[in-house]
Amino acid sequence: MPWLVGKRNSLLFRDSWNTPSSNCPAHRQESMCQLAKDQRKMLLAESKKAAEQVIQEALRQLEEPSLISCPGSADHLLSTVKSVSSCIEQLEKGWSQYLACPEDISGLLHSVTLLAHLTSDTIVHGGTTCLRAPPEPADALTEACKQYGKETLNYLTFLEEEGTLENVSSTAMRNCLSKIKAIGEELLPRGLDIKQEELGDLVDKEMAATSAAIETATARIEEMLSKSRAGDTGVKLEVNERILGSCTSLMQAIQVLIVASKDLQREIVESGRGTASPKEFYAKNSRWTEGLISASKAVGWGATVMVDAADLVVQGRGKFEELMVCSHEIAASTAQLVAASKVKADKDSPNLAQLQQASRGVNQATAAVVASTISGKSQIEETDNMDFSSMTLTQIKRQEMDSQVRVLELENELQKERQKLGELRKKHYELAGVAEGWEEGTEASPPALQEVVTEKE
Numbered sequence: 001m002p003w004l005v006g007k008r009n010s011l012l013f014r015d016s017w018n019t020p021s022s023n024c025p026a027h028r029q030e031s032m033c034q035l036a037k038d039q040r041k042m043l044l045a046e047s048k049k050a051a052e053q054v055i056q057e058a059l060r061q062l063e064e065p066s067l068i069s070c071p072g073s074a075d076h077l078l079s080t081v082k083s084v085s086s087c088i089e090q091l092e093k094g095w096s097q098y099l100a101c102p103e104d105i106s107g108l109l110h111s112v113t114l115l116a117h118l119t120s121d122t123i124v125h126g127g128t129t130c131l132r133a134p135p136e137p138a139d140a141l142t143e144a145c146k147q148y149g150k151e152t153l154n155y156l157t158f159l160e161e162e163g164t165l166e167n168v169s170s171t172a173m174r175n176c177l178s179k180i181k182a183i184g185e186e187l188l189p190r191g192l193d194i195k196q197e198e199l200g201d202l203v204d205k206e207m208a209a210t211s212a213a214i215e216t217a218t219a220r221i222e223e224m225l226s227k228s229r230a231g232d233t234g235v236k237l238e239v240n241e242r243i244l245g246s247c248t249s250l251m252q253a254i255q256v257l258i259v260a261s262k263d264l265q266r267e268i269v270e271s272g273r274g275t276a277s278p279k280e281f282y283a284k285n286s287r288w289t290e291g292l293i294s295a296s297k298a299v300g301w302g303a304t305v306m307v308d309a310a311d312l313v314v315q316g317r318g319k320f321e322e323l324m325v326c327s328h329e330i331a332a333s334t335a336q337l338v339a340a341s342k343v344k345a346d347k348d349s350p351n352l353a354q355l356q357q358a359s360r361g362v363n364q365a366t367a368a369v370v371a372s373t374i375s376g377k378s379q380i381e382e383t384d385n386m387d388f389s390s391m392t393l394t395q396i397k398r399q400e401m402d403s404q405v406r407v408l409e410l411e412n413e414l415q416k417e418r419q420k421l422g423e424l425r426k427k428h429y430e431l432a433g434v435a436e437g438w439e440e441g442t443e444a445s446p447p448a449l450q451e452v453v454t455e456k457e
Helices: 002-018 025-063 074-100 106-130 135-160 171-186 196-231 234-272 278-284 286-315 320-342 350-386 393-436 447-456
Strands: none
Touching: 025 106, 025 135, 074 106, 074 171, 106 135, 106 171, 135 171, 196 234, 196 286, 234 278, 234 286, 234 320, 234 350, 278 286, 286 320, 320 350
């Protein structure tokens, strides 16, 4: 009966081939789903692990101050804190979407990576800000950054667990960020107390006020020149015309520089703001905007002070030295305005070239004011000191006595100063001898000291 056995075996083989096996489509689909789920879990776990490493590295840098050598600013720290807060909201939305639809994990992975890097930036920027902060706020900011890093690591541990959104809470992280923000606001320079939405308007107002101050100063100089021509003669009129003329030229040069500065600022704003408004650009670049405002104020103030000094000099009640100092001060203020204007400019910009040319014009005009002031001072002093034609015998005798007293005083001061210089040199060589290892009590003295002794004898 071999044929019956063979037939039975063939039937059993056919039946076994018809039963469900691993090659069944339903089972294969289930396996693929499980594989995709495992891969998503692995991606989330690897992303979480990489995020933890980034944050831990930032905390390590915070523990070792030698790794943080460049001081940071509080406004930069606050900007980073604001970005982190937005990222946390984005991460919570991504986690909620992942729980509702596990197949969509890309948003969650992006948010985890972004949170890690922004948290690292916050911790590092907190450490750099501490380098410029007083000890007490610096310690508080360091502790707040450490606590924030730890709370973020705790938050990330929940992302691997199966469960609902309620299991993940960002309250602790947000509380730490609030502490960091409060400390950062306390460390802001007082100049940044202006509301950011007002910065754009304030720049335009200060530049307009500076232009108005220059125009007012020019008008005052013209008025002083008219009065001097009406009431003065001879050397005094010549000196006043030369000084006031150079001051007028300086005001005109500053006015040209202000116009060039406005053109360059407009170009910078237009090229850098994108779709934002000029006010938003000024607010975003608050530190640069603060520099423009400060420089504009300094130029306007310098022009007013210089005209006041020139007015006193023309009236004979002021000091020529004060006028020279004021001219140097206004030149420094315009240099500050140039530096603030061109810091964001393209080096090949035609407006930048015009601004630099205007700056050179201001420097030349400043040199002319100083030169005319020095020359006028010499002429006035020579005339006042040597013109005795209108003096009486008694007045001349009195001036002679005063001059003799002044000569004696100067001779006495000169003698005392020479004695002081000799003692200083003697002490200097004594200290230098100890440093060089000269032996005490030897007959030989340093050559320089012998020369001083000989001169004194």
